[in-house]
Amino acid sequence: MAKSTPQTGGTGAWDQLVGLIGRGPGGYVFLSIYTLVTSLLLLLNPRTNLFTDIVFILFLLLILAIYRTKVHVGFKIALGVITLGFVMPYFGTLNPYYIDVATQAGIFATLAMGLNVVVGFAGLLDLGYVAFYAVGAYLWSIFSTPQVGLMISGATPIPSGWFYGFILLGLTVGGVFGVLLGLPVLRLRGDYLAIVTLGFGEVIRVLAVNLDKPLNITNGAQGIKDIERPPLFFADPLRAIFSSFGRQLDNNQLYQIFFYFMVLVVVLITILIVSRLKNSRIGRAWTAIREDETAAIAQGIPLVRMKLMAFAVGASFAGAMGVIFASKQLFINPPTFDLLRSIGILTMVILGGLGNIPGVILGAVLVTLLDLQILPRIAEILRSAQKAGWPIPSAFDPTQYQRLLFGLLMILMMIFRPEGILPEDRRRQELHEEDEEIVEDAAEAEAA
Amino acid sequence: MALLEATNITKIFGGLTAVNDVTLTIEKGSIVSVIGPNGAGKTTFFNILTGIYKPDKGVVLFDGAPTAGLRPDQIAALGMRRTFQNIRLFHNMTVLENALVGMHTHLHAPIWNIILRNRSLRLEEGKARDRSRELLRFVGLDEKRDELAKNLPYGDQRRLEIARALAGDPKLILLDEPTAGMNPNETVEATNLIRRLRDELGVTVVLIEHDMRLVMAISERISVLDYGTKIAEGDGAVIRANPRVIEAYLGKGAAGNPA
Ligand SMILES: Nc1ncnc2c1ncn2[C@@H]1O[C@H](COP(=O)(O)OP(=O)(O)OP(=O)(O)O)[C@@H](O)[C@H]1O
Ligand SMILES: [Mg+2]
Numbered sequence: 001m002a003k004s005t006p007q008t009g010g011t012g013a014w015d016q017l018v019g020l021i022g023r024g025p026g027g028y029v030f031l032s033i034y035t036l037v038t039s040l041l042l043l044l045n046p047r048t049n050l051f052t053d054i055v056f057i058l059f060l061l062l063i064l065a066i067y068r069t070k071v072h073v074g075f076k077i078a079l080g081v082i083t084l085g086f087v088m089p090y091f092g093t094l095n096p097y098y099i100d101v102a103t104q105a106g107i108f109a110t111l112a113m114g115l116n117v118v119v120g121f122a123g124l125l126d127l128g129y130v131a132f133y134a135v136g137a138y139l140w141s142i143f144s145t146p147q148v149g150l151m152i153s154g155a156t157p158i159p160s161g162w163f164y165g166f167i168l169l170g171l172t173v174g175g176v177f178g179v180l181l182g183l184p185v186l187r188l189r190g191d192y193l194a195i196v197t198l199g200f201g202e203v204i205r206v207l208a209v210n211l212d213k214p215l216n217i218t219n220g221a222q223g224i225k226d227i228e229r230p231p232l233f234f235a236d237p238l239r240a241i242f243s244s245f246g247r248q249l250d251n252n253q254l255y256q257i258f259f260y261f262m263v264l265v266v267v268l269i270t271i272l273i274v275s276r277l278k279n280s281r282i283g284r285a286w287t288a289i290r291e292d293e294t295a296a297i298a299q300g301i302p303l304v305r306m307k308l309m310a311f312a313v314g315a316s317f318a319g320a321m322g323v324i325f326a327s328k329q330l331f332i333n334p335p336t337f338d339l340l341r342s343i344g345i346l347t348m349v350i351l352g353g354l355g356n357i358p359g360v361i362l363g364a365v366l367v368t369l370l371d372l373q374i375l376p377r378i379a380e381i382l383r384s385a386q387k388a389g390w391p392i393p394s395a396f397d398p399t400q401y402q403r404l405l406f407g408l409l410m411i412l413m414m415i416f417r418p419e420g421i422l423p424e425d426r427r428r429q430e431l432h433e434e435d436e437e438i439v440e441d442a443a444e445a446e447a448a
Numbered sequence: 449m450a451l452l453e454a455t456n457i458t459k460i461f462g463g464l465t466a467v468n469d470v471t472l473t474i475e476k477g478s479i480v481s482v483i484g485p486n487g488a489g490k491t492t493f494f495n496i497l498t499g500i501y502k503p504d505k506g507v508v509l510f511d512g513a514p515t516a517g518l519r520p521d522q523i524a525a526l527g528m529r530r531t532f533q534n535i536r537l538f539h540n541m542t543v544l545e546n547a548l549v550g551m552h553t554h555l556h557a558p559i560w561n562i563i564l565r566n567r568s569l570r571l572e573e574g575k576a577r578d579r580s581r582e583l584l585r586f587v588g589l590d591e592k593r594d595e596l597a598k599n600l601p602y603g604d605q606r607r608l609e610i611a612r613a614l615a616g617d618p619k620l621i622l623l624d625e626p627t628a629g630m631n632p633n634e635t636v637e638a639t640n641l642i643r644r645l646r647d648e649l650g651v652t653v654v655l656i657e658h659d660m661r662l663v664m665a666i667s668e669r670i671s672v673l674d675y676g677t678k679i680a681e682g683d684g685a686v687i688r689a690n691p692r693v694i695e696a697y698l699g700k701g702a703a704g705n706p707a
Contacts, residue, residue, distance in 0.1 A: 273563050280562040280573070281548075281555040288538050288549045295536035298498065300524035300553035300616060309559075424540070 027071040034062055035079055039087045046094035053377055056098050059083070060105070060365055067358060084264060089257045093247050099260050101372050103328070106263035107321055109364040110270045112348040113357060114317030117274060119346065120355035120424075121283060122310035123290025125194040127342055128181065128201025132315035134208060134337035135177050136170035136322020138218060141332055144228035150216040163230035166323050174319015175312040182311035186304055201342050208334040223333025227326050232258055259328045266324065267361075270317055275357050277313065286310055287355075344371075351413055353420030362422055370409070375402045450509075451476040451620055451652050452497070452528075457506035459492055459676075466492040468676035469505070474620070479646055479653045481663045483687075484673035485696060490656045491533055493673070494622050498530050499523040511619060525553040529613035530622040533656070535605050537612070539598035543589055546597050546608055547580035550615030580615055586649075587611045587641060603634040610641065614649065621645060623655040627662060635659060639666055664688075672696070 038059040045052060066079050092099025115129045142148055143166070148155045158166075185196045212220030232238075235254055242249050249257075277283045285306045288296040297303055326332050344367065352363020379402060386392045413421075452474040459467040467489040474480055482490050495501045497508055499520035508515045515523050529550075538546050555576055561569040584590040587607040592600065597608060606626055613621050626642065627635045639662050645651045657663045663670060664684045672680040672687060674696040680687055687693055 276562055276565055277559075280569075281552055281557060281576075282559065282562060284541070284545055284549050285552055287541055287545075288552075291538040291540060292536050294500070295532065295538065296549070297500075297520045298524055298530055298532075298536075299550050299612065300521045301549070302519070302521045 027069040028075065031062075031066060031069055031071060031075075031079060034065060035083060038062055039083065042087065042091045042098075043094070046091060048095060048097050050377060050381070052095075052098070053373055056101075056373075057369060059087075060102070060369070064358075064362060089260060090242075090245070090247075092257055092260060093242060093249060093253055096253065096256055099256055101368065103256070103260045103263050104372060105365045105368040106260075106267045107325055108345065108348060108368050109267050109361045110263070110317055110321045111345050112352070112360045112364040113270050113274050114314045114321075115345050116314075116349050116355065116357070116360045117277070117286075117317075118310050118314035119349055120360065121278060121290065122286040122307060124185075124307060124310060125190065125197070126181075126311075126314070127194050127198035127339070127346065128204070129197075129314070129318060129345055130337045130339075130342040131181070131201045131204035132174040132177055132318035133322040133325070133341075134204050134334075136174055136319035137326035137332050137337070138208065138224075138322075139170055139173055139319075140166050140323040141224040141227045141326045142217065144327070145224055145226055147216075147219055147224050150219070157228065160228040160231055163228070163323070163327060167320050170319040170321075170323035171316045172319070174322070175316035177319070178311040178313070178315025179308050181315070182308040186307055198339065198342075201337075201339060205334050205337050205339075208337065218334075221334060223331060225331045227330050227332065229255060229327050229330070230258075234258070255328075259324070262324060266321065271357060271361070278357070282306070282309065347410060351410070351420060353422040353424060355424035356420070356422050359420050359422030359424070363420070366421075370406060375405055378405070449476050450474065451511060452654075453507075453509040454493075454497060455507050455509075457493065457496055457503045457508070459489070459496055459501055460504050465676050467496065467503075467673075470673065470676070470678045472671055472678070474652060474654055476619075476652055477646065477650065478668050479642070479655070479666050481667035481670045482654065482656050482673060483658070483660075483663055483670060487675075488673040489676040490673055491624055492676075494530060494624055494656065497622065498528060524616065527617065527619035528622070529616045529618040529620070531606070531609040531613055531624055531626060533624040533628065535602075535609055537597040537605055537608060540596060542594050542596055543584065543600065543608055544577070544580055544593040546612050547584055547593075547615045548576055550612035551576050551580060553616055580611075583611045583614045584608075586614070586644075603630055603638075606630070606638065607641065610645070614645070614651070618651055620652045620654065623653065625656050625658065627657065627659050635662060638662075642666060 038055055041055045042052070042059055045055075062083060063080070066076050066083075088099065088102060092102075111129070111133060114132075115126065118124050118126045118129070140163070142151060143158045144160065144163070145157055148157055181197065181200050185193050188196055208218045209221050211217040212222075218224070232251075232254055238254060238257065239249055285296065285301045288299065288301060289303065289306060293303060345364075348363035348367045349360050350363070351367060352361065353359025382392065450473050452472075454470065454472045457467055457470045457472075458465065470489075470493060472480075472482075472493075482493065484490055492501065496503045496506075497510075497515075499515060499518055499522070502516075510523065510526060510528055513526075515526075518526075538549060541549070555572060557569045557572050581590055581593065584593055587610055589600075589604060589608055589611060592604065597605065600608060610621075610623070610626070623642065627638045630638060642653060642655065643666055646653055655663075655667075667684065669681065669683060670687045671678055672690075672693050674692075679696060680690045680693045682690075
C-alpha cells in the first residue's frame with residue numbers, strides 16, 4: 001500500500017530559508033548572531049515571563065538550526081557545546097524553571113527515540129510504552145528507599161552510589177519486559193497490536209496501584225517518596241566553576257544541573273545508538289518488516305527475532321530513563337504512568353516525523369514545551385484578560401481547555417502535515433552517510 | 449545433480465485443489481519454466497517451495513535436504529530466493545538499501561559491534577555495500593542507487609527485485625512472471641538478464657511466465673500446469689507439440705502465436 005501522494009521530502013519553507021542563508025559564510029554569520037542574541041537575552045533577562053518563554057523556545061530551535069544549516073561539522077559541535085554545555089546550565093542557575101523544562105524535554109526525547117524504534121523503524125504500534133518507563137522508575141524507587149524493607153523484611157535501602165548500576169539494570173529489565181510484551185503480540189498487526197499493547201500498559205499501571213497488599217511492593221496509589229539521588233561526585237568542582245562566575249549554588253541547583261547534564265549525555269548516547277542501529281543490518285531489517293513482512297521474510301529475515309529485538313531495544317531506553325526520572329523527581333506514583341503518557345510520547349513521534357530521529361527529537365521538545373510552557377502561558381494570559389474585563393465568560397477557565405487546544409493543534413497538524421514536521425527521507429540520509437564516511441576517511445588518513 | 453526435488457506436492461484451499469500431485473525436479477545450472485493458464489496453481493507452487501505454504505501432501509528437497517519444518521526465512525537463508533508476481537519492494541527504502549536487505553543472511557555483526565561501529569562492523573558494511581552495488585550494476589541500476597524504490601519505473605522495479613534476490617547469493621532463484629507488464633524492449637532486456645543470471649552468476653533459475661516467446665527462447669525444460677495438475681513436461685519442441693498443452697494453454701489466446 002504505497003501512499004498515493006509522493007513525498008516532497010524535507011520541509012520546503014525551511015529548506016528555502018536554509019538555501020538563502022545556508023551557503024558560504026551566510027550560515028556562519030546567521031548561526032553566530034542567532035546564538036549570541038538568544039543567549040544574551042536569556043542570560044540578561046532570566047525572569048519567568050512571556051518574553052523569556054519566547055526567547056527560550058527560539059533558543060531550543062537554535063539547536064535545530066545548527067543541525068540543519070550547512071556549515072562545517074566542527075562549527076556545529078562548537079556551537080552545540082556553547083549552547084547546551086554552557087549557556088543552558090548557566091541560565092539554569094539563574095532560573096530553575098527553564099532548565100527543568102529542558103531536562104524534561106531531554107527525558108521525553110529519549111523516550112520518543114525509544115518508542116520510535118518500535119513504531120517508526122519496525123512499524124509496530126505500541127500504546128503501552130510508558131509501562132517500561134514505569135518499570136525502570138519503580139525499580140530504583142523501591143530499592144533506594146525504605147520501601148524495599150516493606151517488600152523484603154529486614155532489607156535496607158541500597159546505597160545511592162548504586163544509581164549508575166541501576167541505570168544499566170533498568171536498561172536490562174526494560175528490555176526483558178519488552179520481550180515479555182513482544183511474545184504474545186507477535187502474531188498481531190495493526191489495531192489488534194495497538195489494543196493488546198494498550199492493555200499491557202494498563203496492566204503495569206494497575207499492578208503499581210494494587211501491589212501494596214498482601215505484600216507491599218509499590219506502596220499502591222500513594223506512590224513512593226524520598227527517592228534517593230545519586231551522590232554528587234562533581235559537586236565541588238562544579239561549585240568552584242560557578243563561584244568563579246560569581247554564582248553560589250545550593251544543593252538543589254547543583255542537582256538540577258547535574259540531572260540536566262546526565263539527561264543530555266543519555267540523549268546523545270541514545271541518538272548515537274539509535275542512528276547506528278538504523279543504518280545497520282538490524283535497522284534495515286526492521287524497516288523491511290515495516291514496509292512488507294512477506295517480502296522481508298523472503299530475504300531471510302527472521303520475523304520473530306527481529307520484532308522481539310525491536311521491542312527489547314525500544315523498551316530498554318525507557319527502562320533506563322525511568323531510573324533517572326524517579327531519582328530526579330524524588331517522588332513517583334501510578335498516575336505518572338497512565339495511558340495519556342503513552343499517547344503523549346506517541347504524539348511526539350508522529351508529530352515530529354515517524355522514523356526520523358531528528359524529527360522525533362523535535363517532536364518531543366515541541367510537545368514538552370507546549371505542555372509545560374506554551375499552553376499554561378496562553379491560559380494565564382487569557383485569565384488575566386478576563387480579570388481586565390475582556391468579554392470572556394467567567395465560566396470559561398482556560399486551564400481547563402489545555403487539552404482541547406493541544407488536541408486541536410494535533411488535528412491541524414495531521415490535516416496539513418500528516419507525515420510529521422521533519423519526515424523521514426532516506427535519500428537525504430544516504431547523502432549524510434557519505435559525508436560521514438568522508439569525515440571518517442579524513443580522520444583515518446590523518447591518524448596514519 | 450538435482451538442486452530441487454518436489455515430489456507429489458498437493459495443496460488444497462477449502463474445496464479447491466490449487467496444486468494437485470505435482471512432481472518437479474530442477475537440475476543444478478538449468479533454466480526451467482513453469483507455465484499454465486491463470487489460476488493454474490503456479491504461484492501457489494512457488495509459495496510451497498519457499499515455505500510460505502505447507503503442502504498438504506508431498507516433500508520438497510532443496511540441495512538434498514527436506515525443507516519441511518523450516519520457516520520461509522530459513523529456506524531463504526539456505527539459498528532459495530524469489531521475486532513476486534505483484535512486485536514487493538521496500539518502497540520507502542532506497543534502491544541500495546533494498547539490495548542490502550537482500551544481503552541480510554550474509555551479515556552477522558552483533559549488536560554491540562553496530563553500536564560501537566568498530567572496524568569489523570565497518571568492514572562488513574563496506575563489503576556489503578560493494579557487493580550490493582556490484583549486483584545493482586549487474587542489473588543496470590547502480591546509477592539509481594539513492595532513489596527510493598517506489599520512484600523507479602516499473603521495469604526497473606522488476607530488475608531491483610532480481611538484484612535483491614541475488615544479494616542473498618542464492619543457489620536457486622524463483623521468478624514469478626518477471627516480464628509481466630513490460631513492453632517488448634524491456635522484455636528482451638529481461639530475457640538477457642535472466643540468461644546472464646545462470647551464465648555469469650551460475651544461479652539456477654525457475655520462472656513462471658506467460659510470454660511464450662521468452663519461455664521458448666530461454667528454457668531448457670518447461671512444465672505445464674493446468675488446474676493444479678502437471679499436464680506436460682519437456683523441452684520447447686515437446687511442449688509445442690503436446691495436444692493437451694495446446695488445448696489447455698496455447699490453444700487459447702496464443703493460437704496464432706506459437707513462438
Ligand atoms: N491463499 C489462498 N486461499 C485460497 N485460495 C487460493 C489462495 N491462493 C491461491 N488460491 C487459489 O488457488 C488457485 C491457484 O492460484 P495461483 O495464484 O497459484 O495461480 P497462478 O497459476 O499463479 O495464476 P496467475 O497466472 O493468474 O498468477 C486459484 O484458483 C486461486 O484463487
Ligand atoms: Mg501467479
